[in-house]
Amino acid sequence: MVNFGGWEMPLEYSGILSEHEAVRTRAGLFDVSHMGEIEIRGPQALDLVEWVTCNRAAKLAVGQALYSGLMTERGTFLDDLLVHKISDTHYLLCVNASNQDRDFDHIVSQNKCEAEVENAGPRYSQLAIQGPRAKQILQPFTPVALDPIRYYHFVFGKVAGVACLIARTGYTGEDGFEIYFDPEFSDRLWNKLLQAGEPFGLIPCGLGARNTLRLEAGMCLYGHEIDETTTPFEAGLGWICKLDKGRFLGSASLVEQVQAGLRRQLAGFEMLDRRIGRDGYPVLIAGQQAGRVTSGGPAPFLKKNIGMAYVPPASSSVGAEVEIGVRGQAAPARLVALPFYKRPR
Amino acid sequence: MYPSDYRYTKDHEWIKVEGSTGTVGITDYAQHELGDVVFVELPRVGAQLKSGESFGTVESVKAVSEIFTPVSGEITEINSALVDSPEKLNLDPHGSAWLVKIRLSDPQEVAHLMDAAAYQAYIAAQAKEHSA
Numbered sequence: 001m002v003n004f005g006g007w008e009m010p011l012e013y014s015g016i017l018s019e020h021e022a023v024r025t026r027a028g029l030f031d032v033s034h035m036g037e038i039e040i041r042g043p044q045a046l047d048l049v050e051w052v053t054c055n056r057a058a059k060l061a062v063g064q065a066l067y068s069g070l071m072t073e074r075g076t077f078l079d080d081l082l083v084h085k086i087s088d089t090h091y092l093l094c095v096n097a098s099n100q101d102r103d104f105d106h107i108v109s110q111n112k113c114e115a116e117v118e119n120a121g122p123r124y125s126q127l128a129i130q131g132p133r134a135k136q137i138l139q140p141f142t143p144v145a146l147d148p149i150r151y152y153h154f155v156f157g158k159v160a161g162v163a164c165l166i167a168r169t170g171y172t173g174e175d176g177f178e179i180y181f182d183p184e185f186s187d188r189l190w191n192k193l194l195q196a197g198e199p200f201g202l203i204p205c206g207l208g209a210r211n212t213l214r215l216e217a218g219m220c221l222y223g224h225e226i227d228e229t230t231t232p233f234e235a236g237l238g239w240i241c242k243l244d245k246g247r248f249l250g251s252a253s254l255v256e257q258v259q260a261g262l263r264r265q266l267a268g269f270e271m272l273d274r275r276i277g278r279d280g281y282p283v284l285i286a287g288q289q290a291g292r293v294t295s296g297g298p299a300p301f302l303k304k305n306i307g308m309a310y311v312p313p314a315s316s317s318v319g320a321e322v323e324i325g326v327r328g329q330a331a332p333a334r335l336v337a338l339p340f341y342k343r344p345r
Numbered sequence: 346m347y348p349s350d351y352r353y354t355k356d357h358e359w360i361k362v363e364g365s366t367g368t369v370g371i372t373d374y375a376q377h378e379l380g381d382v383v384f385v386e387l388p389r390v391g392a393q394l395k396s397g398e399s400f401g402t403v404e405s406v407k408a409v410s411e412i413f414t415p416v417s418g419e420i421t422e423i424n425s426a427l428v429d430s431p432e433k434l435n436l437d438p439h440g441s442a443w444l445v446k447i448r449l450s451d452p453q454e455v456a457h458l459m460d461a462a463a464y465q466a467y468i469a470a471q472a473k474e475h476s477a
Contacts, residue, residue, distance in 0.1 A: 208406060298383050
């Protein structure tokens, strides 16, 4: 067990490699109840969401979710989050556990339009069922037809008799669902899904596999690729940063950054020998330190050692040879396109 | 579980001494704490080591762990099969997944190491500390 944002969580159940493989080839069940929820309600709810986040929440349909960034006034990440549009006057934000209280305070401080903001984390448990067999395993528990729920959409419905928000989202690079519900029913849902999934090869998965899966899928992790010093453009997340949607918190700084040009850019790399470039290790270009690894480690499904790092844009082209400083020795690596892994569709 | 003819360190290495040669590995407790082992780096044959010195690295998916020699001496053999199959360390840490053989320069040093009973008491205390 490890302490993660105040939650005691298993790093692994049966082992990171077997859990990782289960999610890529069958299914895995994650207890992600540590994730935070913030709800914004009222006629001005959309205005507030649009002001504090960088993606375009205004284009969401009811029942649609969006990956976005909660911005500081410098246009850097206070957090990354999912914005769910429940109705024209009601949005649910799913944020990182360790940032929940800070995010809430920030949103409240930016709330000039009298929207109602609720720190709703304690009202929700969350389970993620992920992998190619996730839908098959979950379907018998709910009258809701899961197949028509498109990626990044959600519905309300019962799962094993428990009222849930059922979203087709995830943090693994696989198909799957994240379900939000009253914590009172955590044990019931966890045990039922685990039991029913067993014949399909579903196993429980911990934080370790969650990290290797998201890394392989090239997804950012707060505190690693993104934080209060990095902007969406530097992180390769320009697609969630809609400068043409009108002013929002940090947009002026972001416009300036686009005009001035980036000084660093997130890149993916793979190691060229057996050594592993890990979080914090230096990245060397032409023998000089040019950045640091933000996340690095084994990619169990790809059977390579991979990572992400910030490098100067001039040196960021795919195919460029770099070195990672591994315990004082320079280990060869090559920059590769992100994501490392894309599921077959 | 922990062979009675081995000696153990607080850093979770074991050594089995036969004549003037010791075989060194990591304990079952160590492999379990590390999780899936994915990389093993071993010294060259001929390397001279002092007891307590780091002589290699074992990496799991989640962690890097240095390995320290329980005794002083010269590396006479390395288990190069582990380089291609590091996962063996999770399966047979006290047997076929030994790390190195070392020619002891001071056989007296072995007397300072824990026997199996002492080691088991030591890891039980560690586990208690972990869960506290």
